[in-house]
Amino acid sequence: MIAREVSVLMIDDDRIDTMAVCRSFRELGIARPVIEARDGIEGLARLRGENGHEKVPSPRLVLLDLNMPRMGGFEFLDELRADPALRRTVVFVMTTSAAAEDRMRAYDRNVAGYILKHPPGEKFLESIAMLRHYWRVITFPD
Secondary structure: OOOOOOEEEEEOOOHHHHHHHHHHHHHOOOOOOEEEEOOHHHHHHHHHOOOOOOOOOOOEEEEEOOOOOOOOHHHHHHHHHHOOOOOOOEEEEEEOOOOHHHHHHHHHOOOOEEEEOOOOHHHHHHHHHHHHHHHHHOOOOO
């Protein structure tokens, strides 16, 4: 049982990847729903409560893909970090890119971690379990 209610926003245009994360949550007994956004524009709208979207409540954790249409992960991070109301949002990049350049660009934008989406099954489940442990032990920003 997780003692703290943390909202999880997954920003990813790949429905299969989103379903894999949701399935991993269920397998680990994480009962909270994953709020979904298909790109950075929708993700920002959900975080801000704009364009008819309910605002994602705090504390919140964002799982962010890098390669998406309209607004990709790096552009999203630039907008997020420039917004005084959102800049402290905890973000984990969850991507297929193992490129060192992408990893460094993400960490330069103050992400909490960089997770590869497609390691073999058990490794991916371990990544999701690590996220659960993370939000159980840290204190989120207001």
